[in-house]
Amino acid sequence: MLSLNKNLQKLVDIAQKPTKTGIGLMSGTSLDGLDIALCSFTGNGLQTKFKLLQFVTIPYPQSFKDEVQQVFARKTASLEQVTLLNAFIGNYHGELVLEALENWNITPNTVDFIASHGQTIYHAPKRLHQLQNFPNATLQIGDGDHLAVKTDIITISDFRQKHIAAGGEGAPLALYGDVLLGSKPGENRILLNIGGIANLTYLPGNGDTTQILCTDIGPGNTLIDAACRKYFDMAYDLDSAIAKRGKVNKALLNALLDHPFFAEQLPKTTGPELFGLHYVEQAQSRSETQNISNDDLVCTLSAFTATSIVNFLKTNITADNLSIFVSGGGARNPFVMNHLKQAFAETPITDTGDLGIDPDAKEAILFALLGNEALCGEPLTIGDNPAVLMGKFSFPV
Structure with a gap:
C-alpha cells in the first residue's frame, strides 16, 4: 500500500x-x-x-x-x-x-x-x-x-x-472571518473596516445567515493617502491634521458622490482602479474646483469617505439596536470617526478591540x-x- x-x-x-x-x-x-x-x-x-x-x-x-x-x-x-x-x-x-x-x-x-x-x-x-x-x-x-x-x-x-x-x-473576504469571530446572538452588529477601501459586514442578531451582508462601500483611506503623498509628501494625514486645517468644498464633494457605483446592486466590490486620483481630477473638472487649496482637497476627500459610509448605512441597514465596530487605518482618523459618530449619535461606535480583535x-x-x-x-x-x-x-x- x-x-x-x-x-x-x-x-x-x-x-x-x-x-x-x-x-x-x-x-x-x-x-x-x-x-x-x-x-x-x-x-x-x-x-x-x-x-x-x-x-x-x-x-x-x-x-x-x-x-x-x-x-x-x-x-x-x-x-x-x-x-x-x-x-x-x-x-x-x-x-x-x-x-x-x-x-x-x-x-x-x-x-x-x-x-x-x-x-x-x-x-x-x-x-x-x-x-x-x-x-x-x-x-x-x-x-x-x-x-x-x-x-x-x-x-x-x-x-x-x-x-x-x-x-x-x-x-470582501472579511465576510467569512467576521461571521466566525464577530457574531453574537441577540445583537445586531456592523463590522466596518476602513482600509484603502471601506467595507462592512452586517451580522444580524437573530442568526439568520440570509440577512448577512458583506460588501465594499467605496473609498476608505485610498484617496486621502494618495493626495497626502502627492501634495504633502506624507504617507497619510496623521491625526487628520490637514483635514482639520481645511474646509469641505461642497461642490467637489457632490461631484465625488455622483457616480453609479454608489447605487449599484449589493454586494459589490471596488478598488483604486476606480477611486484613484484620476477620479478626483475628473470630479474637480466637473465641479470647476481645480484651484482649491490642498488643505481643502484633503478635507473634502476625508468628508467623501465619511459621507459615502454614512449614506450607505442609512440607505441599506435598517435594523434597530445596532452596534458598530471599526477596524483599519480609518479607525485612527479622527475626522472620519467624528463624522460617523455625529451621524449616528444614538449608535455605539467603537473599534473591534471591544470584540477582542486588535483593529490594526x-x-x-x-x-x-x-x-x-x-x-x-x-x-x-x-x-x-x-x-x-x-x-x-x-x-x-
Missing part, C-alpha cells in the same frame, strides 16, 4: 492537531507595510476560538513602494515588472516573517502555517471592466512557493481566486483564520456567497 508523500502527511498531521499556530499576512492597497499576526486556533467553523499571540506591522521602505506603484491599479504595466515582483514580494515577505519570528524569539518549526493575502495589483470585477467575454478577475502577487521555501513553513496563499471561480467577485491586526487575523479553515474547515453557506474553502498550498520542499 502506497503511503502519502511527506508534504501531504504533514498537512494531515497539522489538520488533526487540536491547536494550530498560524501566521496571517496582510499587505493592503495603502502599501504602508506588512501586517504579521501570529495566532493560535482551536476548532474550526462556528466553533473556532483564536488567540492573537503576537502582532507587528513592518513598514515598507520607499524603494519597495516605488516598485509596486509602477504596476499598481494600472490598466497597462510592464509584464516583466509584474513577473519580477511576483517572485520578489514572495521572497521579501518571507524575510519579514523570519525577522518578526526572530524578534519574538519564536523558531519557524513551531509555526504550522502561513496564510498570505499577497499584494493586490489589480482588481477587475466585470461591473468595472465591462468586457462581455471576460469574467470577474483579480490579481494578487507575492508567490507562495517563495514564501514557503524562504521560511520553511507551509504557506497558503491566493485566497481570492476560488471565491471568483465559484461566482463571487473575490472581495484584524485583516491579518482574518487571513490566518482562512488558513485554518483551508486546513480543517468545511465550506460555510452564508446567504448567496460562495460556499468554498479558499487558498492554494505551497510546501517548503
Whole structure:
C-alpha cells in the first residue's frame, strides 16, 4: 500500500492537531507595510476560538513602494515588472516573517502555517471592466512557493481566486472571518473596516445567515493617502491634521458622490482602479474646483469617505439596536470617526478591540483564520456567497 508523500502527511498531521499556530499576512492597497499576526486556533467553523499571540506591522521602505506603484491599479504595466515582483514580494515577505519570528524569539518549526493575502495589483470585477467575454478577475502577487521555501513553513496563499471561480467577485473576504469571530446572538452588529477601501459586514442578531451582508462601500483611506503623498509628501494625514486645517468644498464633494457605483446592486466590490486620483481630477473638472487649496482637497476627500459610509448605512441597514465596530487605518482618523459618530449619535461606535480583535491586526487575523479553515474547515453557506474553502498550498520542499 502506497503511503502519502511527506508534504501531504504533514498537512494531515497539522489538520488533526487540536491547536494550530498560524501566521496571517496582510499587505493592503495603502502599501504602508506588512501586517504579521501570529495566532493560535482551536476548532474550526462556528466553533473556532483564536488567540492573537503576537502582532507587528513592518513598514515598507520607499524603494519597495516605488516598485509596486509602477504596476499598481494600472490598466497597462510592464509584464516583466509584474513577473519580477511576483517572485520578489514572495521572497521579501518571507524575510519579514523570519525577522518578526526572530524578534519574538519564536523558531519557524513551531509555526504550522502561513496564510498570505499577497499584494493586490489589480482588481477587475466585470461591473468595472465591462468586457462581455471576460469574467470577474483579480490579481494578487507575492508567490507562495517563495514564501514557503524562504521560511520553511507551509504557506497558503491566493485566497481570492476560488471565491471568483465559484461566482463571487473575490472581495470582501472579511465576510467569512467576521461571521466566525464577530457574531453574537441577540445583537445586531456592523463590522466596518476602513482600509484603502471601506467595507462592512452586517451580522444580524437573530442568526439568520440570509440577512448577512458583506460588501465594499467605496473609498476608505485610498484617496486621502494618495493626495497626502502627492501634495504633502506624507504617507497619510496623521491625526487628520490637514483635514482639520481645511474646509469641505461642497461642490467637489457632490461631484465625488455622483457616480453609479454608489447605487449599484449589493454586494459589490471596488478598488483604486476606480477611486484613484484620476477620479478626483475628473470630479474637480466637473465641479470647476481645480484651484482649491490642498488643505481643502484633503478635507473634502476625508468628508467623501465619511459621507459615502454614512449614506450607505442609512440607505441599506435598517435594523434597530445596532452596534458598530471599526477596524483599519480609518479607525485612527479622527475626522472620519467624528463624522460617523455625529451621524449616528444614538449608535455605539467603537473599534473591534471591544470584540477582542486588535483593529490594526484584524485583516491579518482574518487571513490566518482562512488558513485554518483551508486546513480543517468545511465550506460555510452564508446567504448567496460562495460556499468554498479558499487558498492554494505551497510546501517548503
